[in-house]
Amino acid sequence: MHDGSLGGVLRLIREGRALTRTDVMDVTGLSRSTVMQRLGVLLDAGLLVEQPEAGPSSGGRRPAALTFNERVGIVLAADLGAEHGRLAVYDLAGVVLIEEQAPLRIADGPEPVLDWVERRFDALLAEVKREPGDVLAIAIGLPGPVEDGRPVKPPIMPGWDDHPVAERLSERFGAPALVERDVNAMALGEHRHNWPDVANLVFVKIATGIGAGIITGGELMRGHHGRAGDIGHIRAYRESDELCTCGNRGCVAVLASGSALVRQLHEAGVDVATTADVAALVQSGDTLATHLAREAGRVLGAALAAVVSVVAPSLIVVGGEMGDASEPMIAGVREGVYQQASTLATRHLRVLGTRLGQRVGVVGVATVALEHVLDPANVDALLARRGIAA
DSSP states (O other): OOOOSHHHHHHHHHTTSOOSHHHHHHHHOOOHHHHHHHHHHHHHTTSEEEETTOSOOSSSSOOOEEEEOTTSOEEEEEEEOSSEEEEEEEETTSOEEEEEEEEOOGGGOHHHHHHHHHHHHHHHHHHTTOOGGGEEEEEEEESSOEETTEEOSOTTOTTOTTOOHHHHHHHHHTSOEEEEEHHHHHHHHHHHHHOTTOSSEEEEEESSSEEEEEEETTEEEOOGGGOTTOGGGSBOSSOOOOBOTTSOBSBTHHHHSHHHHHHHHHHTTOOOOSHHHHHHHHHTTOHHHHHHHHHHHHHHHHHHHHHHHHHOOSEEEEEHHHHHHOHHHHHHHHHHHHHHSOHHHHTTOEEEEOSSGGGHHHHHHHHHHHHHHHSHHHHHHHHHHTTOOO
């Protein structure tokens, strides 16, 4: 027996577990009249389309086939980092309709940044010829802890603490808005798109700062105040008096993040200004930048060894501006983890780079939005808001 609600029936058809009316009756155990009523509502709402005589034949006339109408709505996704923003519009099948990236400074504060996000979403909607009324959800990833749609004391986001990000975007676009810690969204996107059969996974973002998103039992772990995976503020095994943004000294972030590498290269007389500059140097084969990236990876890997002992993942995926660009850094992470964690914990552990590259953030945020929209309870709620009852 399966969920026989409107949203549950839609999920069965969307996931390919039911193709015809008879399939829906067989899988749900609902009566013919109830199934016809449920399908009638979903067809009238445009969530399903019917293709006459397209179902499998059992000897007589072929039945109609039911398919999910992925064009009935769209979701908006924004991945905001310390120094960049990547925005996209997706259909309900998870196909990107349009996407763009531009530089921004998250430290400029919520008003100018969110103004920019809203203007760019308006432009993207116009470009793909979709209306604001087509938007069924907005999701935004931010580089800091999030709770109830608001940032919670984010270290690198001055002025953002407790700002009503979700309320603002929801009011602006007339749809539910979800705000997620960026690395959590990355973990979810990487898991759903590339490793759905891996139950326990840790995604590590190495960019201006450092963070981790943790998947346990196939589900995202957020923790109290959204701070699960805040590994950048574990004390590093190497001594350092460098002051961290959290107020402590000697954190992993001050030795192994992109901003730490910018500082270290500056001290060595190399002219770099951003994490992207450091990544470019590493990719070009610069000896000093490559050495520093590998050492940073070792420091981070040692901290991850503690996470491995507690969470017991079978896979660590490394991404972010530095992680994605720097195989030497990933090699250092791998070395640090394997040296510091127990043999039992690492026997079947893999440490790999992200398969989604620089798009991992926006893909993850879009995944957050799509899973929200297509959750059976939220489908039921959407139809109820539109005055359609089962």
